[in-house]
Amino acid sequence: GQQLNQSPQSMFIQEGEDVSMNCTSSSIFNTWLWYKQDPGEGPVLLIALYKAGELTSNGRLTAQFGITRKDSFLNISASIPSDVGIYFCAGRKTSGSRLTFGEGTQLTVNP
């Protein structure tokens, strides 16, 4: 099925650095979501975005819903070792409909 284009695929950073990742799509989504998945676990919702242009923060995480509704980015500031994991973006076209996932960004944080 369709997937979102998520980049970068992987990132290796030093503790304390900021991180940015993004997702793009050829079609419009009305909701953008960002999840984090730890090894052997299910994804955990980090941030949900419902309006084009919306900028939402959750602690050190900030995400934006692109004004074209075809993209979103996630920033993590002052990274710490527990930020390690795979980050997925997901888009949804209508309320209650299926999610379309990005390929994921593997984040490694070196202490």
Place this chain on the structure above:
Amino acid sequence: GAVVSQHPSWVICKSGTSVKIECRSLDFQATTMFWYRQFPKQSLMLMATSNEGSKATYEQGVEKDKFLINHASLTLSTLTVTSAHPEDSSFYICSATKGDEQYFGPGTRLTVT
């Protein structure tokens, strides 16, 4: 809260046998649950949408007779992998819808030998 559990968390079975995986919404009712499969280093791929009291809707390429889904109550959906083969080995994850959001279970690691 919105807690989703899965049971078992991991299972090993022999080729040709069937395995049932349960997905429960613990503190909310979910009319819709989703079943995903995830292979190593890949994203989640939707297998089917499970609606309480009705037949599941399967994604293209997913065999409905092989992956039996039952959503008999507002808090429980089950996925049965019938006549499992080694290629069915994967990480199976369910999610349950609460309001506008999907909340994911912890996943079930299936290994078919």
